Structures are given as structure tokens and as C-alpha cells.
Amino acid sequence: AQSVAQPEDQVNVAEGNPLTVKCTYSVSGNPYLFWYVQYPNRGLQFLLKYITGDNLVKGSYGFEAEFNKSQTSFHLKKPSALVSDSALYFCAVRDGRGYSSASKIIFGSGTRLSIRP
Amino acid sequence: NAGVTQTPKFQVLKTGQSMTLQCAQDMNHEYMSWYRQDPGMGLRLIHYSVGAGITDQGEVPNGYNVSRSTTEDFPLRLLSAAPSQTSVYFCASSYDRVPYNSPLHFGNGTRLTVT
Numbered sequence: 072a073q074s075v076a077q078p079e080d081q082v083n084v085a086e087g088n089p090l091t092v093k094c095t096y097s098v099s100g101n102p103y104l105f106w107y108v109q110y111p112n113r114g115l116q117f118l119l120k121y122i123t124g125d126n127l128v129k130g131s132y133g134f135e136a137e138f139n140k141s142q143t144s145f146h147l148k149k150p151s152a153l154v155s156d157s158a159l160y161f162c163a164v165r166d167g168r169g170y171s172s173a174s175k176i177i178f179g180s181g182t183r184l185s186i187r188p
Numbered sequence: 189n190a191g192v193t194q195t196p197k198f199q200v201l202k203t204g205q206s207m208t209l210q211c212a213q214d215m216n217h218e219y220m221s222w223y224r225q226d227p228g229m230g231l232r233l234i235h236y237s238v239g240a241g242i243t244d245q246g247e248v249p250n251g252y253n254v255s256r257s258t259t260e261d262f263p264l265r266l267l268s269a270a271p272s273q274t275s276v277y278f279c280a281s282s283y284d285r286v287p288y289n290s291p292l293h294f295g296n297g298t299r300l301t302v303t
Contacts, residue, residue: 175246181230
């Protein structure tokens, strides 16, 4: 069964420093990977996705993610953090095989990112 | 363009009561789904639909029913509410029937408390 893990409940970074939010996955078949962000009292918003191609994926708000097949990881990164990046971040995965399983997108437990001024 | 609309925003139920959480989208999306969000658990998929008349179970379907009679609407029914169903519920939709090429669009959630 597909699964996704976010090993850190919280990440604290100073403004202007680089940030990394970690995600590892387990799927059968080709992985389809996503990052979403959630601001307080709102639904999730799409940041970026990996389907195929370049291992470095660029997304919204200056975020990027690095796909590493050998380590089954899809870490979210940003070169210079902003206070406004403080939010809850979710990694998600969709199994690449089969019609019914293809319609399920499974989310990780979330990582709270806190950027201090 | 309203996107994904969920009603109500807040609801308090007593154990054993029933209710329906409403979800409507005006983007002509084929795929719709329901998630619940609990602290430390992330989002867990309850049910999903790849088009009108088609529904399937997710990770945690027990205690919930869904139907999809139109493309626009995907209501979630709690037949006999239990305290374990206290959660924040999110509806999400996607243009593609297989939602890997187009992102999920989320509503703002319904906060449900069962006493």
C-alpha cells in the first residue's frame, strides 16, 4: 500500500535562512508526488508536483522540491525563508498503478514550519 | 467563481444524531473527495468519486456514506454520529478523473464536534 511519512512535526528556521521540510514515500509503481500548504482556518493549497522528468521541481512562492528515487524522498526546499512562509505543509503521494488506486491521494501527517524574524 | 464550497462551517452534534455535510464545486471537476483532518494524523481519505454515479472508499470510510448524483455536489452523510468523528472535514475536487495531473482544490472545511 502507498504511504508517505513526514518525520518532523515542526521545523524552525530564521528568516533569510534556507529551509527544508522532509518527506519520504512508499509506493508500488511510479510515484506521483505533491506538496500542499495550509494556512490557519483554510483548506490546503497546491504548491508543486513531481510526475516525471527533472528531479528538481519548482513551484509556487519560491518553493522547490527535490525528488530522490534511491532514497524514496521528496524534500521541500526554499533558499531564503520568509516569515509569511509559516504554515502547515503536507506531502502527498498517488500510487502510479491501477485505475482504482490511481484515484487515491494519500497525505502525510504534516509539518509545521515556523519562521522567526 | 466560488471554487469548492462547504457548508456548514461549524456543527455540534449529539452522539447518535445524523447529519449531512454539503460540498459543491462550480469548476466542472470530475473528481471529488472527502478528507478528515485530525491533529498528528494529517489528512485521511474517507470517500472519493471519479464522476457522477461513481463512488469508492478511501482509508477511513466506516460511519460515513456518500453519493454523487450530479457533477457539482458530493455530500457526506453521518448516519449515527460518534465522538470519534469529531474532526475537521475537507472536501476537495480535481479536473481530472485521475487526479495526478491537475491539483486538488480544497474547500475551507467544516469543523464538527460530537458530544
